[in-house]
Amino acid sequence: DVKVTQSSRYLVKRTGEKVFLECVQDMDHENMFWYRQDPGLGLRLIYFSYDVKMKEKGDIPEGYSVSREKKERFSLILESASTNQTSMYLCASSSSGQGGYGYTFGSGTRLTVV
Amino acid sequence: GENVEQHPSTLSVQEGDSAVIKCTYSDSASNYFPWYKQELGKRPQLIIDIRSNVGEKKDQRIAVTLNKTAKHFSLHITETQPEDSAVYFCAASWSGNQFYFGTGTSLTVIP
Numbered sequence: 001d002v003k004v005t006q007s008s009r010y011l012v013k014r015t016g017e018k019v020f021l022e023c024v025q026d027m028d029h030e031n032m033f034w035y036r037q038d039p040g041l042g043l044r045l046i047y048f049s050y051d052v053k054m055k056e057k058g059d060i061p062e063g064y065s066v067s068r069e070k071k072e073r074f075s076l077i078l079e080s081a082s083t084n085q086t087s088m089y090l091c092a093s094s095s096s097g098q099g100g101y102g103y104t105f106g107s108g109t110r111l112t113v114v
Numbered sequence: 115g116e117n118v119e120q121h122p123s124t125l126s127v128q129e130g131d132s133a134v135i136k137c138t139y140s141d142s143a144s145n146y147f148p149w150y151k152q153e154l155g156k157r158p159q160l161i162i163d164i165r166s167n168v169g170e171k172k173d174q175r176i177a178v179t180l181n182k183t184a185k186h187f188s189l190h191i192t193e194t195q196p197e198d199s200a201v202y203f204c205a206a207s208w209s210g211n212q213f214y215f216g217t218g219t220s221l222t223v224i225p
Binding site for chain 2: 033035040041042043045048058090094102103104105106107108
């Protein structure tokens, strides 16, 4: 069974802390994405990557950065956590090939910043 | 960039009735349209998708229709069951790269 694994299901961090959210996929997918999910706002793209060491800003990159040193791992970094970054964070991966484009999502990390 | 609008935001139906969720998109270059179901506390799961060279696709009780001219696509669920209760997201993409999601529809099936 193919998997996208997010390292933590729940996290509580203090304002100003540096926070790392990790995502690992075992499908050899080229593309990886970080979204945040908030009620009434749906899924909003933070950053994405189409290749190792490559990153692109999504719709809401402010306050976040990412790292992709290996194909299977895509990390989201909150440089200085703030309360408005309390949210559900979802990682996803996809293949650029002609077969099945659909994203595979991780289980999500619910981050609370206090 | 692409803009995807999804309606309604909430939908309640009686068990056995049909449910329809509609999405519109703005970028005529989009050619791939997946639908995701997210049950409470779980990850979104792909339930059906359609490519722009097809007008309709069906999988048991679920169907998706696409009108490229009008730039809208719809999810149809027939004979709804309580386990269909979830949040449904539509999305639009060009060739499977960045997906643009709708804001979601919370479907409740009343037994």
